[in-house]
Amino acid sequence: MFSAFTQQHCDSLLTLRPNETKLGQQVYLASTQWSLAQNAQQAKSAGAQFAIIAIAEDVGPRANLGRGGADDAFVSSMQQLLNLQSNRFFNGNECAILGQISLDHSLPITASIEQLRDATAQLDDIVITAISDVMQAGLEPIVIGGGHNNAYGLLMATKAITGLPVAAVNLDPHSDFRPREGRHSGNGFSYAAANGALDHYHILGLHELKNSEQTLEQLSLFGATWNSVQQIWIRRELSLETALKQIAKSLNQTQLPVALELDVDAIANMPSSAATFAGIPLLDACHYVHYIAKHCSCRYAHFAEAAPACHHAGIDAGYRDAGQSLSELIYAYIQGRLTCLN
Ligand SMILES: N=CN[C@@H](CCC(=O)O)C(=O)O
DSSP states (O other): OEEEOOHHHHHHHOOOOTTOOBGGGTSEEOOTTSOHHHHHHHHHHTTOOEEEEEEOOOHHHHHTTOOOOTTSOHHHHHHHHHTSBOBTTBOSTTEEEEEEEOOSSOOOTTOOHHHHHHHHHHHHHHHHHHHHHHHHTTOEEEEEOSOGGGHHHHHHHHHHHHSSOEEEEEEOSSOOOOOOSSOOTTOHHHHHHHTTOEEEEEEEEEOTTSSOHHHHHHHHHHTOEEEEHIIIIISOSSOHHHHHHHHHHHHHHHTSOEEEEEEGGGBTTOOBTTOOSSOBOHHHHHHHHHHHHHHSOEEEEEEEOBOGGGOTTOHHHHHHHHHHHHHHHHHHHHHHHHHHHO
16 A cells, blocks of 8 residues: 655645745655656656655564564654755755555554564565566665565565666664564565575674574575674774775675665664664764765665654654654765765
8 A cells, every 4th residue: 555745744744944945845745646656757757866665564573573663653754854954965856755655454463473474475565566666767765664574575676677686785783584484574684585686695783692593504504794783883893984895895796786774773772673772873874874875886775663662761752763863864875875876
């Protein structure tokens, strides 16, 4: 199901000031009259390069025995982003805000793991179709939320559109390369690898003790590489800058389309199912996004798992922190891509 983000939605989030222009006054918005594919085509004709699209779901994290709430970060992120200034650094008219995709039914709190995993697999098909439509229109998707299960649909869509498997980099304490036991947020990359959509996989900030030995073995067998959070941020054996240079070089050597993935549970205090105080600084995450966007041929960016309701100080704090963080990550990506493309 597609729900368009319209002028009316935008107006309800904007706080205008005389003699100032906000990004919300410049971005391309969607129409309820059109399908997602039609909206994407119209936005492209109007000059947009990037399409922000949300996946409103939390069945993936729940199917992975995690907490819900990843369906609810989009509006808060738009409230922050659209109220930023349009100025010499960024106009906003490079960007379309298309809206949200979702299942057409919700699953009750009592749903079984099997039901949740089936629903996650149904959602995969919706994500593949929707993201393929957006890419087919010539737009670069920036995907907000839902669980990290949606990496699978994004990688499959990229393969469908480019005819090539994908080289992915993922800032994440968890590799999401768990066994293929039914779809959930912990196995998007292992399913993509098994289906030929993932050829090269690097995990930045992998937590040494949040991945089972079995998963680490599967990763090694596949040929995946990683830099652990301990190696860079704790033991300081390697600087973030050196790691990013090596990662970009390896991604580029593949000559494959690049996927930029980020699970916000890598970031300290970000409300999410697996939120942690022992995460990396938000600004390092923004630097990662900007660096890869600037130096690699990214086909999309995916910022997964923000769940405002999981904030330790309550949902209002969750909306604020998730919204601010996502809007900074979006701008870091767009800035990097514009530098790369121009
Ligand atoms: N996308 C997240 N995957 C993590 C979730 C961990 C958790 O919920 O605690 C994983 O499977 O390890």
